[in-house]
Amino acid sequence: MLPTPFAERVLDLVARIPPGRVLTYGDVAERLGSRAPRAVGTALARFGGGVPWWRVVRSSGDLAPGHEREAAALLRAEGVALAVGPEGTRVDLASARWPG
DNA sequence: AAGCTGACTCGCT
DNA sequence: GAGCGAGCCAGCT
Numbered sequence: 064m065l066p067t068p069f070a071e072r073v074l075d076l077v078a079r080i081p082p083g084r085v086l087t088y089g090d091v092a093e094r095l096g097s098r099a100p101r102a103v104g105t106a107l108a109r110f111g112g113g114v115p116w117w118r119v120v121r122s123s124g125d126l127a128p129g130h131e132r133e134a135a136a137l138l139r140a141e142g143v144a145l146a147v148g149p150e151g152t153r154v155d156l157a158s159a160r161w162p163g
Numbered sequence: 164a165a166g167c168t169g170a171c172t173c174g175c176t
Numbered sequence: 177g178a179g180c181g182a183g184c185c186a187g188c189t
Contacts, residue, residue: 069186088171092185099185104170106186111170119170127170167189176180 069097070106077107080118083141084161085154087122094163118161124153 066074072095080086088100097103107116107127117134120126124146126134135152139145144155 067187092171097185098183100171101169101184102171102186105168106170108170116170121170122172129170165189168187169185172182172184174180174182176178 064109066106066110069095069102070110073103073106074110074114077111077114077116077119080115080161082115083143083159085118085120085138085143085156085159086161087120087156089122090160091119120154120156122156124156125150126152126154 073091076091076094077086086094088103091103092098092100095103103119107114107119115137116127117130117137120134125131126138131151135145138154143159146153146155
């Protein structure tokens with residue numbers, strides 16, 4: 064399947080997130096003038112293979128569902144502040160969120 | 164055209 | 177903080 068126009072916009076933006084910074088699904092949607100964070104997740108799930116998808120996290124700081132381990136390793140390698148707890152690894156959004 | 168689904172969020176308990 | 181319900185909207189039957 065080919066990426067939809069919306070998905071391509073998502074990929075464009077995600078590809079621009081600098082190493083060491085993150086955005087939430089909601090942030091990505093907002094910057095695209097949309098209120099569909101779920102569609103952002105869907106786009107990354109299907110077409111995120113070529114972009115740093117691990118730099119997109121939930122508003123809670125939780126990593127991409129199903130890829131927590133891999134995302135944590137990649138983020139740690141980039142120097143992103145991580146908080147490890149019983150629930151898993153979470154990003155410190157206060158310090159790592161990309162202002163743009 | 165109508166309905167369902169989902170890598171989401173937010174408010175309330 | 178965890179669980180739940182409702183709103184959201186792009187994409188695919």
